[in-house]
Amino acid sequence: MKAPFLRRAVRAPGLFGIVAMACSFALGATDAAAADAGNFPNRGPIRLLVGFAAGGSSDTVARIMAPVLSKTLKQNVIIDNRPGAGGNIASDALIKAAPDGYTIMLGTIGSLAVNQHLSKLSYDPVTDMAPISLAVSFSNVLVVNANSKIHTFAEYLQAAKAPHSDMSFGSSGIGSSGHLAGEQLKFVAGLQNQHVAYRGGAPATNDLLGGTLASIFASPTDAIQFINAGKLRPIVTTGLQRLDVLPNVPTIAESGYPGFEANNWYAFTAPAQTPAPVIAALNQAIVATLKDPEVDAKLKKLGLDPAPSTPQEADRYIRAESDKWGGLIKKLNINL
Incomplete structure (x- = not known):
């Protein structure tokens, strides 16, 4: 016959028993998670968040890469557009996702290095996301409707300097590189024109084509086919x-403002705490996709330079860009 305290111990484990059981379960879960990470990806699909509307520049890059990335990972990569708030809606969805590699994001300079300096966010993209690899880099192009009276940069500056100027400039969203390029030009050239933010480059381009917007600082992806x-x-x-x-189109730097530079870039990120083996597997697949001859040719045809990197290189670059643009935003007093 068992002693009463032993019978009670069997029926009710008590504090130390509960702690021991909890530790056992936790260790088992950790071991299972580690094993699952080592086998990544062993299920699908993989959700690729894009913070802008379908048809825009970041969406186009995602759709060029997704088929090859799917083949490389041997799992379907599904694009999930979450437009709005300059990419913040997609970022919020990313950091709330399970850190298992099955939800990743193609982020922009705005959502990864700028938006946190424009408004208070519930998260920090630098610390709450795990960089996987840089994707592409490129400069923007200032475009007007073909029927516009503006033909040269000098004419654009003259129109934009006028009091109550109607030479508005659109961009793919607040905090986008197009927005910052326009604000930077306003500062150095003393312009009076106003910014119009859109939920992606595609709707901004549509309004420019329709004649309801005067100009756009656009990505080559959004503009080249219409040019x-x-x-x-x-x-x-x-x-x-x-x-x-666009070899015949001058830069702002060579047009009277030496040193002017406002480049754009995209990068792949995952939720923070995503296991290192998962990040490594995703990085290997993304780098291979960016180096794929067909993907490389399609991106370059749109004026985009593939920029594969290690996770560490991407992390350093994103942090440096955050510091750079944060300083400019403070200097120019840019706000929402």
């Missing part, structure tokens, strides 16, 4: 060097 079709007119680009796809 080639004669529907949009390029004025200047925002990088230090001319775009290969």
Whole structure:
């Protein structure tokens, strides 16, 4: 016969028994998670969040890469557009997702390095996300409707300097590189024109084509097909060097404002605490996809430079860009 305290111990484990059981379960869960991470990806699909509307630049990059990335990972990669708030809606969805690698994001300079300096967020993209790899980098192009009276940068500056100027400039959203390029130009050139934020480059381009918007600092992806079709007119680009796809379009830096640079970039991120083996597997697949000849050619045709990197390189770059643009936002007193 068992002693009464032993019978009670069997019926009710008590504090130390509960702690021991909890530790056992936790260790088992940790071991299972580690084993699952080592086998990643062993199920699907993988959800790729994009913070802007379908048809925009970041969406286009995602759709160029997704088929090859799916083949590389041997799991379907499903694009999930979450437009709004300059990419913050997608970012919020990412950090709330399970850190298991099955939800990742193609973030922009705005959502990863700028928005936290424009408004108070419930998260910090630098610390609450785990960088996987840089994706692409590129400069923007200032474009107007082909029927616009503006043909040169000098004419644009004259129109934008007028009191109550109607030479508005649109961008893919607040905090986007197009927005910051326009604000930076306003500061150095003393312009009076106003910014109009959109939920992605595609709707901004549609309004420009329709004549309800005067100009856009657009990504080459959004603008190049309409430039080639004669529907949009390029004025200047925002990088230090001319775009290969627009070799006859001057830069702002060579047009009277030496050193002017406002480049754009995208990067892949996962929720913080995503296991290192999962990040490594995703990085390997994304880098291989960016180096795929067909993907490389499609991106370059749109004026985008593939920028594969290690997670560590991506982390350093994002932090440096956050410091850079945070300082500029404070200096120019840019706010929502």
